[in-house]
Amino acid sequence: RFLRIARPRYKCLAGTLEPALADPHIDLVRLAVAFRRRKANQILAVQLVGDSSEGRAEVLPEANLRVASSGLLGHAQQVGDSGGEVDGFGSALLAALVISAITMVLEVILGTNDNDEYAFRVVRRVARRQGALDRSDVPGIVFLEIDGLALPVLRRAMRDGSAPVMARWMEEDGYRLTEWEPDLSSQTGASQAGILLGSNEDIPAFRWVEKERGTMMVCSSPEDCAEIERRHSTGVGLLTAGGASRGNLLSGEAEATILTVSRMEEEKGANPGYRAFFADGVNVTRALVLFVWEVLLEWTAAIRAARRDVRPRGHRGGYYPFMRGALCVVVRNAIVFGVLSDMMRGRPAVYATFSSYDEVAHHSGLERADTLEALRKLDQQFDTIERARRYAPRPYEIVVLSDHGQTQGATFKQRHGYGLDELVERALAGGEVTGFAGGDEQTAMVGHAVNEATGAKPKKRAKNDVSYRQVVVLGSGNLGLIYLMKEKRRLSLEEIEQDHPRLIPTLREHPHIGWLLVNSAEHGAMVLGPAGARHLASGQIDGEDPLAPFSPTAPQHLLRTDGFAHAPDIAVGSFYDPERDEACAFEELISFHGGLGGLQTQPFILHPERLRVPDERIVGAAPVHALLSGWRRMLHGADELAAGAQSDSTTISSPGRSSSTASEARSV
Secondary structure (H helix, E strand, O other): OHHHHHOOOOHHHHHHHHHHHHOOOOOOOOEEEEEEOOOOOEEEEEEEOOOOOOOEEEEEEOOOOOOOHHHHHHHHOOOOOOOOOOOOHHHHHHHHHHHHHHHHHHHHHHOOOHHHHHHHHHHHHHHHHHOOOOOOOOOEEEEEEEOOOOHHHHHHHHHHOOOHHHHHHHHHOOOEEEEEEOOOOOOHHHHHHHHHHOOOOOOOOOEEEEOOOOEEEEOOOHHHHHHHHHHHOOOOOOOOOOOEEEOOOOOOOOOEEEOOHHHOOOOOOOOOHHHHHHHOHHHHHHHHHHHHHHHHHHHHHHHHHHHOOOOOOOOOOOOHHHHHHHHHHHHHHHHHHHHHHHHHHOOOEEEEEEOHHHHHHHHHOOOOHHHHHHHHHHHHHHHHHHHHHHHOOOOEEEEEEOOOOOEEOOOHHHHHOOOHHHHHHHHOOOOOEEEEOOOOHHHHHHHHHHHHHHOOOOOOOOOOEOOOOOEEEEEEOOEEEEEEOOOOOOOOHHHHHHHOOOHHHHHHHOOOEEEEEEEEOOOEEEEEEOOEEEEOOOOOEEEOOOOOOOOOOHHHHHHHHHOOOOOOOEEEEEOEEOOOOEEOOOOOOOEEOOOOOHHHHOOEEEEOOOOOOOOOOEEOHHHHHHHHHHHHHHHHOHHHHHHHHHHOOOOOOOOOOOHHHHHHHHHO
């Protein structure tokens, strides 16, 4: 009876089972075979108990698990009453997990990856069901962002075998590496605003205060990311005209999004993009096995680092191992699945951010063994994306880039036992200091993924109201921001010295503070150091230049930041030691970004040779947007992009912006 049901649709499976059922030595067959029905999200389980003429069928609710036929055949080979059986959900889940674990071990040992071929077939089928394919001979372009990876680190990883796929692209496919320099601040919120939207004006750090509203803005908040996108969208986003955003803080005015923080406030329920990923039991069981393995790797690496007294050493306890597992496995795999789906549908442009390297480096260190292992696994995913191109309905170019790098060093608090907020409070003439630091955009990303997949709304933030605070001190990597809330405007250097005469000298004299950015009523924008000052407008230097250890473009970045409407009363930069390539963060991250100094200012673009770059050095995220948009125009044609942008103007208009306004902006 089973063969009569299964053979028409699963000939391979039925043909494999037929000899087992015909074996005269099998007196009792306990067999469970699962296969998916075409309609509802159910699994039709046919269980044969006793002789082969007796059977019953029952419909089980979909349990997001893979009951693999290969593993169940092992049960069919058991003889007699001692044979194995699947008698419930727990047993089926355990069997599926064991099967997945064994399969992945064999893949590593044998050097095979048959799962990718299966995944391609599933994604193609899902893409066909989701909508019409955009078949074209015009190449599409896939942008893959590795959050936090510096160019020198990537070069060493290629040399040492931690990024073999990207190394092969350079050696065999003629790819080129181009360095660019981010703005101040060097963090994902500012960089992605520039890259995806073309502007990152008035984003002084990962978090900042808008005094006139008494509000703290944070680049990981859905509300604040939506506001950032509303302020900076002009209709020229990188992903207009049918593009897709996957795992980004901002959408780039894309038509389709998954795990894009700026669009989460718009969503009324669960994002359907997750449904296809989690409906496939293969994805779920592999993710569960790899999640557990990633947690074990983190625990092992943390114990080894403590035993060897590795320094600097970050905090790695509490829930962090589980957050790392979720980010490095579940979120990463969901984004890869989304990219593959977009390619199978023929979307003209896709931008996806992968944050696993960034998150592991924050806690483990810049080039520690487990950090480079996270990079190697990400490199392996890029190989999957590359091989998927031959199944896509249009050719694709692949570009890999980073939004910033990272610099390493023991934190300010590890060095002194107190934080920047405590130092400021000691130096004030009066007033209570409130400090906000700790974490990066990835701290919230896992929670955003859960909320988006389930349709749950995030809790409203209570901490963003700072109107009643007296002094607010914020940390963004090795960049600190001090807001004196006495006035609803930025205070001048002279006003600060009058109200708090000990504050500026205390900060200047501290051994691990390198510079202060203030605005003088008399001299304009100034950078103050331990033994000198620099006038940014004129370039005049009094005493020792406080910016001497930093990039030659540091004065340019600081002068630009000084002109922001929401620049802090005092911006504080940590020291930087070029010889040791070391600085210190004002939050508890041993590898960090957000300020000046070191590898954090050396991101990269890895691109095919035919996608040309300018001869001059690229400084700032907005020029990167111009470069990538130029590549899209070269591949797609300006007329096609304009037509596509016009057709989806109502779909991709920003929150709070009418579709007519967005359309008019595109016309301009």
